[in-house]
Amino acid sequence: MASNAIIYPDVLDPIESASREYLDRHQEASLAVMCEYAVANAPLIRKVWADAGVKPGDIKSVADFREKAPFLTKDDIRAYRDAHNDPTGGMSVDSPGQTVSVGTTSGTTGDPTPVPNWRRTPAEETYARDHWHIGVRPGDHVCHMLFTFRGGHRRRSLSELGIAEICFSISPFEIPRIVDASKRFRPTSMSIFPNPLINAFEQYFEKTGEDPVDVFKSYKGAIFGGEPLGDRQKALTRSWGLELFETTSLGDVAGACECREHNGFHAYEDIAFIEAVDPITAEPVADGDIGELVVTSLVDRLSPLVRYRTGDLVSIDRSPCGCGRTHARFKLLGRATDQILVKGRSILPREIMGLVEKHDETRANLFQIIRADREMDELKLRIGYDVTRLKDSEDALKLRLYERISVAIEVPLVLELVDEQELLKLGPPHKIPRVTKT
Template identity: 75%
Template sequence: MRGLFSTPITPLPGSFFHADPHYKGAIFGGEPLSGRLKALTDSWGFEMFETTSLGDVAGATECRMHDGFHAYEDIAFIEAIDPVTRQPVPDGEVGELVVTTLVDRMAPLIRYATGDLTTIDRSPCGCGRNHARFKVLGRASDQILIEGRSILPREIMSLVEVHTETRGALFQIVRTDREMATLRLRVGYDVSRLTSPEASLRLRLHDQIFAALGVPLAIELLDEQELLKLGPPHKIPRVTKA
């Protein structure tokens, strides 16, 4: 299989590996592909393809257009519905992804609620496929509102990972309620990369996140090894209760 494009490897989120020159691409899943990791694998000559699931119904993967996940609509039909009213929303608007099986007679799920917030695009893809594509924005249960603004962990990740000390993008949103006045973040940093006082790092993070999101926030810094102890090995819940 070496030398063929179909030879895949699946790295763990946040892990780093040296690319075998025979590999042409890799499939990535488990959490969103961060911009920093994508840039790193691009520098290796890798093409990364994100993969996700359609609940318990099927899987879905990007094509080379990297413009959303392709749903296999010959086996499953996808819709986006309002998380509160449970009514369908127009294509292109944010809603919860629900899936209906078309071929599974053993478990004929109808509008199975995945818990993922998504947008759906039914226009033909540049790759030639005409099945619907969808983009996953985050888990509906992870969404919080700060002064009326929706916040999802994916937005925080891209802002945290750009700093050398926090490039591992280890963080948690500390939630007391779905609607809060202040965005509370717990951010892990690499002690070996800290070249200035914690207060300086906290200020840099605060200024960048505030500039991007425009909401009040409070940041708690922790040694990333201590932060990792708050979850299963090598992964922490992105949203946690206070």
């Protein structure tokens, strides 16, 4: 007897497995069109290109683009916003009815940057692809944690696929509701699942005796975001039967997420053109070398970011991935502005995270690097600890942390311990400023 059920394929969209030759041709053509469009329609892009003495007609190839196209920074957008009283920062084209909202970046590394949104953004496309890769299909449920209340008003892609979202705020107070929804609706995935929520779930399971394996048994994966994923969180969530897929921003152009190979963030190259440049000289660096990520939107007609310097330090790999995708992926090493040199040794917050989380009292991984200057004679750390989990004295914990970190980092070290609740007051619930002057 024939079935009328609709079969949804598990294969990738053909563009995700296109040949490198095809992707290169596609990007070259798209760059020329986007440059013409952005200069004609986005006030800030027009100004930046005019100041650089470059015209869209000068861009006839990828080589021309790399050589001639001027860079754009967050500071450019903020300055234009303030000078022209333009909430979109000069990045929303003059197209009445297209801008349905203006969101912002998180503001963790500075003043939040305006991000105009239209009815279906490029980030929506990448969001849908990422969930599809995890295994979400029409008729499924997804738990969506509102990422500091940014984005929940415009998550259209999953609903258009016939997927129901159950929305929560990122708050420990929501955990009983999330557990109830997980057992009642048996969602297929979750997004976003950050460090603080993982730690709060751990405390909830310890206090209530609820079985995490049963709570998460329907999940094919959860998208983790906000900060780098530590080894402790990986092991903890694996013990719950939950696979995490780390995600990050692709320079405010779109999103980028791990696949099941967990070997880097996939940058969808039909949506964005990515480069890596030396953060000081802005000269191109080769794939595999460390450089600052630069992103150009190939599809966004509302906010056409062109040669946008993200401030993220990455290494890019354009070889085919084991998941079947041919698009580039990159490994995120940290923010260029977060780098500190101590006695000539380069240190980034990601390196400290793997050391702080190993102690039970500091398992929440809450710490700050105190950096008065980019180059310093000693590493100064402020570390938050859970006073209720203190095994011995504060001085004993400080000594244990000092011994572990100093041996691994091998630079002069100064530690300050504070109640972790004090650090949580410094930022949104998914992350705190990791580098501060005081």
